[in-house]
Amino acid sequence: KAGVTQTPRYLIKTRGQQVTLSCSPISGHRSVSWYQQTPGQGLQFLFEYFSETQRNKGNFPGRFSGRQFSNSRSEMNVSTLELGDSALYLCASSPLDGAYEQYFGPGTRLTVT
């Protein structure tokens, strides 16, 4: 099976702009989670989607949003970008309701200038 894919792999944006990141889970996986990884804060949970519904949300401002499509593909959007949003954004998919084993994609490296 193909692994989790994320596009684009690298992105450079300017403060105030918005960005959309895409994630395609492993075939058959219905749960998709998003994480932000930075040297200062480590790996932080953003949100989790299952069957097109957001089930859980981490402690991030409303500028961070996401959605999941009927084919389980997911997108996350960050509006009004700030310098502190520069990070590696990781998507992970899971085959089970309740998200036991998670399989991560390679991430999207976002740089905000």
Next chain:
Amino acid sequence: GENVEQHPSTLSVQEGDSAVIKCTYSDSASNYFPWYKQELGKGPQLIIDIRSNVGEKKDQRIAVTLNKTAKHFSLHITETQPEDSAVYFCAASRAGGSYIPTFGRGTSLIVHP
């Protein structure tokens, strides 16, 4: 909420030695404890996990132990090889509908040939 402490932050060993990474957690309701390996430029890769009804699990050179009473779990790597060099993360969560994993800050393992 859950708090996961991981030690050490850096671990340097000679090839063939054993390496041990330890994590403690605070939420006694946590019942799923995965370990991830992250190589440079890649997303975290699940290498082993343990559930709260098990005290130890092995997979070739890797083993994980769990002490629920003390709320700590450890990753053991035997006969280390240079390709084991990476950042290792532990995590703790309540597997189920409200799955929000909390990650440790990571351990950079360096295996010298």
